[in-house]
Amino acid sequence: MGHICLQRILKLLLDQAKRSPRRFRADQGPRSLFAGWTAVVPSLTSMRLGKLASAAATWALALSAFALPAFSPQVAEPLIEAKVTGDAGKRQLSVEIAWPSGLKPRFPRDESGAIFDRSVAIAGAARTPFATIESRPDWAAECHREGCRIAYSVDFGKGIVGDRRGGWGFEEKQGIVLAPLVRWLVRPEDRGARGRLRVDFAGGKHLEMVSGVMDGRTNSIDTDLVVMDGPHVVLGDFTHKTIDLPGARIDVAIGTGARGVRDDDLLHWIREGAQDVAALLGRFPLARLQVIVASGGPYAVGSAVTMGMGGASIFVVVGERTRKADLLRDWVMTHEMLHVAFPNMGFRQRWMEEGLSTYLEPLLRARRSRHEPRLVWAEFVRAMPQGLPKEGDQGLDRTFTWGRRYWGGAMFWLHVDLEIRKRTDGLKSLDDVLRAITARGGNVALRWDLAQLFAVSENATGTTVLREIYDDWSGRAVSPDLDALWTSLGVRPEKSDRIRFDDEAPLAPIRRDLTAKFPVPALAATRP
């Protein structure tokens, strides 16, 4: 289950956080949708003042000044505003965009012919009526110079049939349409362009837009332009629920597909997954998460994916005949919640993300008495050899196979965890690294680099274990002796996938600690 992100996200989000709240509010205040031809944010100190020729823009500027009694020099920030109308029956979107000058627009790649009826009206001094883009070959350059309006339609039904792009195309799962912005929204040609994006969606009663970047809203995106590179946007007919956790909220959008469990059972399942992770971290790793549940199909819990991109979301499919007991036994939600707690590390280190979820998920469920330690180790013994390097392996950063990504990554984190525990006489562990990541604000909505991760780990454990093992395993095929490792942990494989524990083994105390119950409140110990 991958999660997807973009390189610039951390920097941009940090920059955004540094902006003054007043400035931020002013950006959202006086300019109504499509108020002026020029959608550049008016700025009091901007050299663009003379260019804001239209009365609407001048009026917007005046209002902006009113909303901004004190100010500091700011660079005007372009705003892309899109009005989108969805038609569930036709399976189409109508898109109209107020495009700011200063950015050159580009339509998404479209091999399946889903985007049609493209037209453009140039704004600014060159004001023109709408005309097909075919009749204005320089339309993109004109939009760049003058600003423009762009109108077109998207046949997402056609896109679903024609797209063959894995995680980035239109896709339909049990009545919910995955519609990444990168697939259908006109974007700046310059992928590093700064600015804001606003999308307002109207789809009638049975077609809503939901995404992790919407922060509890539906049908309305208002965020940094960076999310255009692929947030988790879905279209569908949803029931909306909320799970409140201490300091955090999970918004749950449940699709209308057939299912054998009640909404309350779904919410209970999501909450348990969240609490597995919160029990480790001391709190939920971020203030707000979107969970999208599709239902239908043969599997108890089908495909699941967690996405970051400035707003965390989990998309998961629950089977038609899934029972409550299946959800209580399920591991997928805990796996995805662990993704939520870990920062995006980029494509080469995807194995770190998947490996962490694969390694910690069974341990966390065992610590909350939701899983048996014996079964945890039986699975490790059986499955972890799939993570060993094969012929031609070039290390975890350069070998992109399923086995290396999931179980190679799990094997890595097991070794990191054991080594931290050994070097600190059991005082520190991988748990401390994860708590420190949360304390530093790390989560799937943000991008971290390795240096940040290593620094946090060193600080949390007083060791350089994570960096050392990464340096060793990332660039070459390292093949640890797993049988010797199981023996030292006192894990003895027996017939038919069973295992027996040997408490005399040298690392048996560490093995017991790995699945030791989370501490109960101290009050229990002081009772007579």
Ligand SMILES: [Zn+2]
């Ligand atoms: Zn995963």
